Amino acid sequence: MSESVPVRCPACRRERLYTVPSYLCACGAPVAPALDPGAAPTAVVHRAWDEDWVTLHCGTCGRDGQWPHPELGCPCGTALRLPVTGTRPRRAQPEAPRREPEVEPAGPHRPAFRSVTIRTALDAVTAAALYLRWLGHGEVRRADQRPTSGIGLAAAGLLAQVDPSVRPAALRDVECLWLTAMTQSADCVYFSLAGYADEARAGADRLRVPLFLLDLTGTPQPVNAAAAALHARGA
Structure with a gap:
């Protein structure tokens, strides 16, 4: 079951419950980001493609995959980016030739x-x-x-x-x-x-x-x- 944690908005100070999403690795196993309990969420002011994604490691097959960075929309209108731990730096990975269906x-x-x-x-x-x-x-x-x-x-x-x-x-x-x-x-x-x-x-x-x-x-x-x-x- 996905983890649910309380998140406090730094703008309005209201607290909401956030459910950590899980994503599907290519091998079929679920992969979920781990939130950093020691860091506070930050307001998203400017969007950058690299900051919208995190690289997570699948413990089942060993693949690294890029997934959306956890975010939560507060009713006050602030978009909150939640800090995560256990991520890997993004890097280009060579791919074997593949036939596209x-x-x-x-x-x-x-x-x-x-x-x-x-x-x-x-x-x-x-x-x-x-x-x-x-x-x-x-x-x-x-x-x-x-x-x-x-x-x-x-x-x-x-x-x-x-x-x-x-x-x-x-x-x-x-x-x-x-x-x-x-x-x-x-x-x-x-x-x-x-x-x-x-x-x-x-x-x-x-x-x-x-x-x-x-x-x-x-x-x-x-x-x-x-x-x-x-x-x-x-x-």
Whole structure:
């Protein structure tokens, strides 16, 4: 079970309970960051890609993987970055040549989708971004507003959420994405590595939110009718 710890916001001094997320290593074992009890959380003022990720070691297979740095959004509006321990410095690692799986074209004149193998959370984000571009969204970027869980991507008229954790996406995750998209007059789409709770699938069907399952080959698989329709027609 994931660890839950109290976190005090340095801005408003209110305390909230934070549940440490666990992520899925390429070997299938869960990997979770260890919070540093001797250090205080810091407010996120400026975002930097390197600071948004931590490198964790999988005790099962020995791999190092890059995962989102633990953060918590306070009701006062402050984004809190939680200190972690036991992380490793990020370094470039050579990869053996690999054959990238392809998805057959979903419509006329569309090339086959070329995915990337998912070994880290960054790979999951890359796979989702490549798929959105394959659908026809040209300018895919990091979303300005970080979602309640996972990583946010954005394109013109679209918000996407990529969830690399080992916890199936819950109804609240889907509803929060839909509400955020509604406030921006945008469509939305959800990508998950661990699948979806039954309530989340039912809610997504009601709200017409496309749900995709990311397998470890990096190939998004439609989970509901909205996702199947999006895959067939493109952006």
